[in-house]
Amino acid sequence: MKVQEIIRNGEVFRPFAGEVLRIGGSCEQPWAVCDTRKLTVEVAPGASGRLVLLHDSPVESEIRLIVGDGARISVTELFMAEAFVALGVEQAADSRCEITMAELTSANVDYRVAMNGRGAECALQGVFLATDQEHCAVSVRVEHNVPDCRSNSLVKGVAGGSARGEFRGLVYVAPDAQRTDAQQQSRNVQLSREARITTLPQLEIYADDVKCSHGATVGQMDADAILYMRQRGLSEVQARALQIEGFVGDVVRRCDIEPLREALVEAVGAKLERM
Amino acid sequence: MLSVKNLHASVEGKEILRGIDLEVKAGEVHAIMGPNGSGKSTLASVLAGNEKFTVTEGSATFCGQDLLSMSIEDRARLGLFLGFQYPVEIPGVTMANFMKLAVNEHRKFRGEEPLTAAEFLRLMREKSAIVELDAKLTSRAVNEGFSGGEKKKNEIFQMAMLDPKLAILDETDSGLDIDALRIVATGVTRLHTPENATVVITHYQRLLDYIVPDVVHVLYRGRIIYTGDKTLALKLEKEGYDWLINDYKD
Numbered sequence: 001m002k003v004q005e006i007i008r009n010g011e012v013f014r015p016f017a018g019e020v021l022r023i024g025g026s027c028e029q030p031w032a033v034c035d036t037r038k039l040t041v042e043v044a045p046g047a048s049g050r051l052v053l054l055h056d057s058p059v060e061s062e063i064r065l066i067v068g069d070g071a072r073i074s075v076t077e078l079f080m081a082e083a084f085v086a087l088g089v090e091q092a093a094d095s096r097c098e099i100t101m102a103e104l105t106s107a108n109v110d111y112r113v114a115m116n117g118r119g120a121e122c123a124l125q126g127v128f129l130a131t132d133q134e135h136c137a138v139s140v141r142v143e144h145n146v147p148d149c150r151s152n153s154l155v156k157g158v159a160g161g162s163a164r165g166e167f168r169g170l171v172y173v174a175p176d177a178q179r180t181d182a183q184q185q186s187r188n189v190q191l192s193r194e195a196r197i198t199t200l201p202q203l204e205i206y207a208d209d210v211k212c213s214h215g216a217t218v219g220q221m222d223a224d225a226i227l228y229m230r231q232r233g234l235s236e237v238q239a240r241a242l243q244i245e246g247f248v249g250d251v252v253r254r255c256d257i258e259p260l261r262e263a264l265v266e267a268v269g270a271k272l273e274r275m
Numbered sequence: 276m277l278s279v280k281n282l283h284a285s286v287e288g289k290e291i292l293r294g295i296d297l298e299v300k301a302g303e304v305h306a307i308m309g310p311n312g313s314g315k316s317t318l319a320s321v322l323a324g325n326e327k328f329t330v331t332e333g334s335a336t337f338c339g340q341d342l343l344s345m346s347i348e349d350r351a352r353l354g355l356f357l358g359f360q361y362p363v364e365i366p367g368v369t370m371a372n373f374m375k376l377a378v379n380e381h382r383k384f385r386g387e388e389p390l391t392a393a394e395f396l397r398l399m400r401e402k403s404a405i406v407e408l409d410a411k412l413t414s415r416a417v418n419e420g421f422s423g424g425e426k427k428k429n430e431i432f433q434m435a436m437l438d439p440k441l442a443i444l445d446e447t448d449s450g451l452d453i454d455a456l457r458i459v460a461t462g463v464t465r466l467h468t469p470e471n472a473t474v475v476i477t478h479y480q481r482l483l484d485y486i487v488p489d490v491v492h493v494l495y496r497g498r499i500i501y502t503g504d505k506t507l508a509l510k511l512e513k514e515g516y517d518w519l520i521n522d523y524k525d
Contacts, residue, residue, distance in 0.1 A: 228363040230347040232377040246367025
C-alpha cells in the first residue's frame, strides 16, 4: 500500500486553519493531519501519542507542538510535495519528543526545538533524497534552555543529478543549562558530480558542564562496496541502490508506525531507483 | 574451464601482468604463490573484471566464453567467484538481503525462478553450517563489525550460497588464527566437486595442508615462472623463492 493510502485509511483529523489538536491520555492511533497550514498540537501532561504529518501539496505550514510535563509524542513527517514547513516544538519537564522525517522531493523544513523543562529529551532523525533539479533543505535548531536535557539529531542526505541539499544545524545551550547532553550529526552522499550538498552544523554553548558533539560528512558512493556487490552478481544499478538504501535505511526504519514503515521503505526504494 | 593466454594488464600505465598463461580444468585445485608484489592479487582482480585494471594484451576464456568482454556481474553470474583478500563492509545492508539479491540474480541469469522466502532461509541455514558461521551474522550488515575470521568465513559462506564453477580465493588464509583457518579451509574442501575448480592464492603452505592442490604455480614479476605439483609448496616453504627468482632478476 502506498504511504498516502495508509494515512488516509487511518483515523484522519482535518483541522481548520488555526484549530488546536489536543491529545489527552494515551493515544496510540496514528493521526494523519491533512491540512497543516496553521496547526497547533497540545500533548497534555503525562499523555502520549503518535502523529503523522503528510505534506503532499505545495503549501506553507506552521506547526506548533506543545509537549506537556512527562508527555511523549512521536512524529513521522513526510514530504511528498514541495512544502515549506516550520515546526516548533516546546518541551516541558521530562517530556520526550521523537521526530522521524523524510523529504522525498524538493522541500524545506525548519525545526525549532525548545527544551524548557528539566529532563526533557528530543530525538530527531531525518533523510532527504534529492535528484534532478530538486532542492531539499533541512534546518534543525535545538535550544537547551534549562539544565539536564538531552537531544540527538541525525540528518542524512543524498543528492543525485544536479540536485541541491542543504543542512543547517544549531545546538544552543543557555548559560545555566548545565549537564546538557546534545549531539548533532549530518551525513551526506553525493551521487553525481553536479550534485551539491552543503552542511553547516553549529554549536553555541554558554554553559560549562555539558556534553556536546557535532559532526558533518559529505562523501561519494563507496566504489569498493559497489565492486564487491557486483562480484556477487548484482548489477551496478542494484548495488548502488542497495548501498544508498543501506545508508538511509536505518533512519527510515525508525518510523514506529508499523504499516507506514514498510510503505515508507518502499517509497524510499522507488525514489532511489530514479536517482 | 578457464584458459588464460599471454595476459597482460596494467594499472595507471604501470604493467603488472606481463604474459600470464594458465589452464584450469574442472575438478582441479590450483595454488598460486609468489613473493609480495608479484601480481597475484592483480591476476585475481583482472579475471574478476575489476575495471581499475586495463588488459593490454592476451585473452581469457571461461566456460567457452570470452571472459574479458564481460561485465563483473556477468562473470560472477556465469560462475566466477572471487574471495576478497579484504572483504568490504557495507553499512545498513544485511547479509540476508544482499545474498537474496545475489542468489536470485544468479538464478535469473540461468533462467530459473527466484527462490521463495522459505527456500532461501533453508539455503542460508544449510550453507552457513558449512563454515560454522553464526546464524546471527546473517541478519547483520555485510561484514560490518565482523572479526577478521568472521569476514573470511563469510566469504566462503557466500561462495557456498552461490555455488560457483570457479572460485578464486585471494589470500583467504591471511589474518586467520589456526581454528579459523581450519574451518575456512575445510569449508572450501567440502565445496569442491569434480565439476568445479578452485584457485587459491596464498603465501603459506599451511593452507595447502587442508586444500591439497593439483598444481602449484609461482608468480613473479607478472609471469608464471614455475609450475609444479604440491611438493613445490613444501619446497618453497623450506627454501623460499630465491632459488627460483635469481634467474629472473634484472
